[in-house]
Amino acid sequence: MGLGEFERIDRFFAPLSQGAGGAFGLTDDAALLPEAADGSAWVVTVDALVAGVHFLPDDPPDLVARKALRVNLSDLAAMGAVPYGYTLALALPKGLPDPESWLEGFARGLRADQDRYGIHLLGGDSVSTPGPVTLSITAFGSVARGGELRRSGASVGDDLWVSGTIGDAALGLGVLQGTLRVSAADAEILADRYRLPEPRVALGPALVGLATAGLDVSDGLVQDAGHIAERSGVALRIEAAAVPLSPAVRRCIDSSDPLRHDALSGVLTGGDDYELLFAAPPASRDRVSEAAAAAGVQVTRIGRVEDGRGVRVMAEDGRPLQGLERGGWNHF
């Protein structure tokens, strides 16, 4: 017989709530959030992940835990919020061969990223399911009230920026699925970026007061740019040549001439980047660069906000790139 629910909570989860007084060591029906700092607001975001859909069923449980946390931290960063803690709902398959070992690894992953990002488990619910591992995390952070970054707010004339590099995760998924062949070294780099995104928790809050609109790129650069365009009532123009690419992604695009367009298209629409895409007025360029340097994150200007609607991606020859439609979100 495995451990009961209470023993599982005591052993694996209660230790993760230490340091958050309002979590009461997970002994009660609910948790208390501390008082928000003067003038700041609590930000709440939720993401659900299902084995076989959002991660591979045999992914190590510590990586599953960390990816689930990071996806939520990325949403907080996109709003400009500083992360504080999270609640967890976890459904484990009844037939899981060794649930204690899985939970041990899962809790180890949570602990690693709790320490990395300075957050705590505030509460949770653990149930069994006849289906696959399913988990949902609700994360909490705080932002200066009125300073939150929204998808609306981008103005004509603003620069369009993106953090980090784009496309690594999408190509990493291709590597893991066996549809893309690259060198062993590049395969590892790209797969790692898919398995474990790097939420821009320091950059997001630093953009409050500088960026006019922003979000995190999870559906794909072009699609998510479409969300900003739609909500801000503007058009976004992206210069394909300006989109920052890692050496591994650049090698991948350069080395496969006949696939060049496919690889570039995968990079621009592939998703899972968890980089911040944001608009800011040209007058703020220096301050954006300084904020990014202070956060230790590279940022790149990839385009600008124009009159109109939708997203246009321009090739180096100055003509719009075709064939990037996906999901009906990039209107040319």
Add this chain to the structure above:
Amino acid sequence: MGLGEFERIDRFFAPLSQGAGGAFGLTDDAALLPEAADGSAWVVTVDALVAGVHFLPDDPPDLVARKALRVNLSDLAAMGAVPYGYTLALALPKGLPDPESWLEGFARGLRADQDRYGIHLLGGDSVSTPGPVTLSITAFGSVARGGELRRSGASVGDDLWVSGTIGDAALGLGVLQGTLRVSAADAEILADRYRLPEPRVALGPALVGLATAGLDVSDGLVQDAGHIAERSGVALRIEAAAVPLSPAVRRCIDSSDPLRHDALSGVLTGGDDYELLFAAPPASRDRVSEAAAAAGVQVTRIGRVEDGRGVRVMAEDGRPLQGLERGGWNHF
């Protein structure tokens, strides 16, 4: 082809966020909680439900939605918190025959209980799963800081109280599973109590400052009494004859003489009651009764807090009832 994720959000979920300004119509990555009232704190609770485990796979989706919400509202009430809103993570089976119709019913159920309890949807995530319908709700409420009801805090000499009646839901599950036969009228009453609990949202906050400890009865009266005993470091004595029973439950116990003990045991340990179990000093009896009357809820004194550990349920002959052990939580 069914609707895409964004169209589903627009059609079914965004309308449920109206009235909560910080939800931004579900257009952004996260939501903002409003400022907590002076001296009050945000309370957070999470519950996960899985089809085939926590509800029947062919339960109507509006009932599933309402039960999921109410289970969380009951947790808030147990802490003495006034409900404000919730986030939703929903995993729908890929092969659901008519997902739009299911979602329409689900959203209708959410709407009904939002209106009933004055709450709003603040955010959500909707994904697909190869498994059964799985949902997780994180609910938010507010309580005077320091006034929250905990499982710890019960003192020797306190009265032990419970709201409403106990056992209806447990026997209702028996009816639905075909293991219990009662009259058609009683069957409907009992099954309804299982399908749709009545969270004590008005009583919970009214007990702040009166009750010394409390929780909502979800695992079973005896087991949950065990949680208070354990966390408060006391013993709880429950008089079986004092436990409030509905006419339907009483008929069930009385009419099945050979099953008398089984039925009573099912009532005391069966769970899913979502009534409030709480301790309060005898000096507060009148104020507890007045608070309950104002909340429109019956409350009954069923025992008292004593020195020692564990839970003892006394029969009418003054001897402890045997055979109530379940899950290792009621220590005699």
